[in-house]
Amino acid sequence: MNCILKMHKLLTTSCLIIALVSCASTTTIRVTDESDSIDRDVKIYMDGSYKGKGEVIYSDTKVVGSTTRVTLKKKGCRNNTRSLSRSEQLQVGALIGGIFFLVPFLWIMGYNPMHSYEFQCDE
Numbered sequence: 001m002n003c004i005l006k007m008h009k010l011l012t013t014s015c016l017i018i019a020l021v022s023c024a025s026t027t028t029i030r031v032t033d034e035s036d037s038i039d040r041d042v043k044i045y046m047d048g049s050y051k052g053k054g055e056v057i058y059s060d061t062k063v064v065g066s067t068t069r070v071t072l073k074k075k076g077c078r079n080n081t082r083s084l085s086r087s088e089q090l091q092v093g094a095l096i097g098g099i100f101f102l103v104p105f106l107w108i109m110g111y112n113p114m115h116s117y118e119f120q121c122d123e
Helices: 002-021 092-101 103-107
Strands: 025-032 043-046 049-053 055-060 067-073 080-085 114-118
Touching: 025 043, 043 055, 049 055, 067 114, 080 114
Parallel strands: 025 114
Antiparallel strands: 025 055, 043 049, 043 067, 067 080
């Protein structure tokens, strides 16, 4: 009986850890120029918050279907706005956690690992 209780605790703890870790989704945002090189002069903003220049790693715990506004800014150029949707790729950890706890199904979809944008300066 004691062995069954230990096994149950281990399974519950493992599922909870998987569910919590799988809530986050991460993607790399890369901005390139016409020659397909990273454009280090382009500033990247996610939902209005500055994240870096040229290439950044972005992670969040928004629920499935949420959108994030990506704004690309370069001095002397018009801003370029795109959006990411948290519905691009299945999150296996959230799927497994959702089978046991239901709540992780809110994070069952995530971002693709890479988003590459070519920045064109429209003055």
